[in-house]
Amino acid sequence: KRAYRRSVTLLMQKAAYNLWGKQGKVRVHHSLGHGVFCNLEEMEDNKVNLLLLKEEMLRLVERDISIQKENVSRDYAIQMFSDFGLYDKVGMLQYRRSSRVNLYSLDGFVDYHFGFMAPSTGFLKWFDLELYEDGFVLLFPANNGNVIEPFTTSEKLFRTLQESKQWSKMLGVGT
Numbered sequence: 748k749r750a751y752r753r754s755v756t757l758l759m760q761k762a763a764y765n766l767w768g769k770q771g772k773v774r775v776h777h778s779l780g781h782g783v784f785c786n787l788e789e790m791e792d793n794k795v796n797l798l799l800l801k802e803e804m805l806r807l808v809e810r811d812i813s814i815q816k817e818n819v820s821r822d823y824a825i826q827m828f829s830d831f832g833l834y835d836k837v838g839m840l841q842y843r844r845s846s847r848v849n850l851y852s853l854d855g856f857v858d859y860h861f862g863f864m865a866p867s868t869g870f871l872k873w874f875d876l877e878l879y880e881d882g883f884v885l886l887f888p889a890n891n892g893n894v895i896e897p898f899t900t901s902e903k904l905f906r907t908l909q910e911s912k913q914w915s916k917m918l919g920v921g922t
Contacts, residue, residue, distance in 0.1 A: 752887050754865035755874045759885055761856040762803035777908050780900040781889045786882030797876045797883055811869030815852045824848050
């Protein structure tokens with residue numbers, strides 16, 4: 748289940764990159780309901796962008812592209828993410844004790860995810876995207892099936908997580 752969620756998240760990141768290049772960064776914030784709360788950095792989270800993103804994700808699923816794993820030195824990964832301006836990942840990797848990390852690539856798009864992934868995009872057929880507050884939710888099947896249930900969450904939990912995010916930014920520990 749966790750491998751599926753990580754793989755769909757990578758799929759979403761690759762789709763955003765295909766559509767909008769470097770300006771289409773997707774930031775994944777926290778779990779919410781049967782999904783994760785996200786937003787498109789430097790872009791508007793709206794129905795049109797969400798529809799485009801979902802269509803691109805489905806196109807990548809249809810192509811059944813292999814997800815490749817590469818074990819590299821931590822220093823190499825830090826330099827690569829630094830070159831791409833992904834300083835949150837640089838900061839995270841600087842605290843890894845291991846001298847090696849696994850990077851996953853999907854059709855030329857490379858990212859760091861901790862844990863196993865699906866072998867290809869053809870396995871990632873079940874997901875949905877739904878606007879929520881100032882972002883959107885990437886929804887996964889609730890159980891190990893292929894049904895995406897209607898999105899429900901606790902408003903109080905969401906507000907608490909958002910407040911925590913703001914405090915983390917103020918304290919300089921945003922990642």
